[in-house]
Amino acid sequence: MKRKQSALTIATVSGIVCVAAAIFAAIGYLAVWLAEILIVLAFPVFVIALALWWSASEGVADIPFIGY
Amino acid sequence: MFNLPVTNIGGSELFVLEFGDIVNYFSVYTAALFAFALIFTALAIVSRPEKMVDIAFGGDAYYTKEIDPGLLRFQRFMAIACGLATLGAVVSGDVFNFTLFVSMVGITNIGIVAAYKNKHVLNAAFQYGIVAMLATVPLFGGAAIVLATTGTLSLWELYTAAVAVPLIAKIFLVLGVMGEGMAPFYIAKAEITRAQGAPFILMVHVSSLLVFLRVVEIVISM
Amino acid sequence: MIEYLIFALFIGLLFHGIHRKVIARVQGRPGPPIWQEILHTLKFSFKETWIPKTASQTLFVAVVLVAIGIWSAALFILLSGGSILLLFGIYLLHKIVEHGLGLSSGSPYGKFGAIRSVISAASELPLFATVGLIYFFTHSLMLSDIIAYQQVHGPLLIAAFPAAIAMYLVILSKLHYSPFAIIEAKEIVSGNMTEHFGIWRAGLEVGYAIKTYVLLYAFVLIFIGQLPLLAALLLMLLILVSLSFICAVSPMLSPYDTVTVQSLVTGAIAVYIIVLGVILA
Numbered sequence: 001m002k003r004k005q006s007a008l009t010i011a012t013v014s015g016i017v018c019v020a021a022a023i024f025a026a027i028g029y030l031a032v033w034l035a036e037i038l039i040v041l042a043f044p045v046f047v048i049a050l051a052l053w054w055s056a057s058e059g060v061a062d063i064p065f066i067g068y
Numbered sequence: 069m070f071n072l073p074v075t076n077i078g079g080s081e082l083f084v085l086e087f088g089d090i091v092n093y094f095s096v097y098t099a100a101l102f103a104f105a106l107i108f109t110a111l112a113i114v115s116r117p118e119k120m121v122d123i124a125f126g127g128d129a130y131y132t133k134e135i136d137p138g139l140l141r142f143q144r145f146m147a148i149a150c151g152l153a154t155l156g157a158v159v160s161g162d163v164f165n166f167t168l169f170v171s172m173v174g175i176t177n178i179g180i181v182a183a184y185k186n187k188h189v190l191n192a193a194f195q196y197g198i199v200a201m202l203a204t205v206p207l208f209g210g211a212a213i214v215l216a217t218t219g220t221l222s223l224w225e226l227y228t229a230a231v232a233v234p235l236i237a238k239i240f241l242v243l244g245v246m247g248e249g250m251a252p253f254y255i256a257k258a259e260i261t262r263a264q265g266a267p268f269i270l271m272v273h274v275s276s277l278l279v280f281l282r283v284v285e286i287v288i289s290m
Numbered sequence: 291m292i293e294y295l296i297f298a299l300f301i302g303l304l305f306h307g308i309h310r311k312v313i314a315r316v317q318g319r320p321g322p323p324i325w326q327e328i329l330h331t332l333k334f335s336f337k338e339t340w341i342p343k344t345a346s347q348t349l350f351v352a353v354v355l356v357a358i359g360i361w362s363a364a365l366f367i368l369l370s371g372g373s374i375l376l377l378f379g380i381y382l383l384h385k386i387v388e389h390g391l392g393l394s395s396g397s398p399y400g401k402f403g404a405i406r407s408v409i410s411a412a413s414e415l416p417l418f419a420t421v422g423l424i425y426f427f428t429h430s431l432m433l434s435d436i437i438a439y440q441q442v443h444g445p446l447l448i449a450a451f452p453a454a455i456a457m458y459l460v461i462l463s464k465l466h467y468s469p470f471a472i473i474e475a476k477e478i479v480s481g482n483m484t485e486h487f488g489i490w491r492a493g494l495e496v497g498y499a500i501k502t503y504v505l506l507y508a509f510v511l512i513f514i515g516q517l518p519l520l521a522a523l524l525l526m527l528l529i530l531v532s533l534s535f536i537c538a539v540s541p542m543l544s545p546y547d548t549v550t551v552q553s554l555v556t557g558a559i560a561v562y563i564i565v566l567g568v569i570l571a
Contacts, residue, residue, distance in 0.1 A: 115348030
């Protein structure tokens with residue numbers, strides 16, 4: 001449960017960084033190359049953290065399959 | 069103060085790092101290479117090696133190989149040294165410094181690979197060592213020819229249109245880098261990947277590819 | 291900026307789906323729907339995931355991040371008209387990603403994939419020849435200059451036709467199911483991606499989708515020039531379909547044969563450069 005929370009936090013923060021960088025670059029507050037670097041750094045983290053968030057289980061774990 | 073003479077190859081100059089008359093420069097291109105070398109050096113510092121799994125031939129059994137911590141420590145040290153040498157090579161603003169760093173990459177690469185007790189791996193390391201040693205001849209020879217014909221080793225001078233670098237010096241430099249880094253020759257070095265320690269073995273390839281990329285930039289710009 | 295990245299990601303995944311569809315149709319199978327690869331990536335991202343106990347954990351995860359990061363960077367280089375030498379550099383760095391993927395898990399299949407990726411180092415040589423030949427014509431490696439050159443002198447596709455073939459080969463060797471895709475051949479399970487399951491695989495699919503988009507778009511930009519987005523997409527699709535035909539009708543080559551073919555192409559271009567630069571000049 002804690003992991004799910006932290007994954008969500010990371011995904012949100014990196015997602016906001018990506019979108020904010022793009023918006024600020026578009027309206028001229030941020031140099032384009034700086035925005036590009038920010039997105040390059042934040043986007044991979046966003047993808048993985050987002051997937052970690054929605055793939056993490058919520059409740060009690062199932063008994064793992066231990067082979068035939 | 070400084071103006072990179074050639075900006076249509078590796079992008080514009082971002083900033084320079086001055087050591088007396090040796091002026092390292094970060095263009096878009098070299099800064100990108102630098103960043104990448106930095107990432108993988110950091111990875112070599114922080115990550116633990118993998119445990120290699122082997123399949124017993126002709127059956128379903130598999131086992132993990134044993135790893136000697138002492139050898140791993142040496143391998144990690146060599147990988148970090150290799151990363152530092154790569155960092156130097158990719159931003160160097162001087163042909164001689166570049167060749168020095170590249171030969172140091174070659175030496176540390178042998179160290180990374182040779183830190184594993186396996187006949188095949190040690191054989192490969194030995195052969196690679198011979199190639200690397202032989203390659204220092206064209207590498208430093210190339211730098212020497214550059215100095216002899218143009219009177220300077222500074223890339224800032226060599227990049228200007230006024231200075232013509234002979235083709236043979238360029239060919240020698242590329243040949244030297246190809247031998248020092250393993251890039252094109254590691255076709256013959258698949259044995260190397262039998263060695264343990266993925267983050268460190270990876271450093272072999274990171275360094276050789278990055279110095280190769282740098283020499284391409286240098287040779288085209290000169 | 292981010293919107294373009296996500297656009298490229300989905301178009302890249304769609305291209306992968308179209309690639310599979312065309313291959314299936316050529317081979318007389320119905321094939322999956324063209325949006326299959328998008329669903330595929332989503333499916334992977336919902337799966338339960340962990341890191342294998344034998345893996346080098348940091349590297350195992352970091353390589354996936356690097357894969358997405360470098361191709362995002364490559365896309366931005368294309369958009370901002372940066373240096374194609376840097377693009378070439380990123381393509382070489384992709385080799386390190388492939389290699390790291392295979393090595394980091396400790397699995398023998400991954401390791402085989404990694405070794406094959408080392409062997410197929412020759413797949414970079416054609417790209418190097420491409421860069422050399424383009425520099426010979428344009429005297430600049432900045433994409434913006436190459437585009438400007440083509441507006442004056444017409445597409446490089448005609449002037450530097452061998453370079454176009456070399457780059458075509460480069461794109462082909464990185465596509466799924468291509469005759470050069472020895473690193474993910476099925477006789478070594480999934481090659482270097484064997485141990486990257488679940489969300490790690492989803493991350494890789496994301497990176498590879500951007501890669502496909504970048505390589506195809508780079509081909510259009512370098513050899514044909516700046517086009518309106520829709521026309522460029524159509525052209526990329528045509529190139530992709532032609533590549534799919536090759537993938538559909540050719541078997542996977544053996545590792546050393548791939549090296550031979552790629553080295554021969556590079557040699558041919560080197561000869562072409564020498565003829566142009568030394569004999570005719």
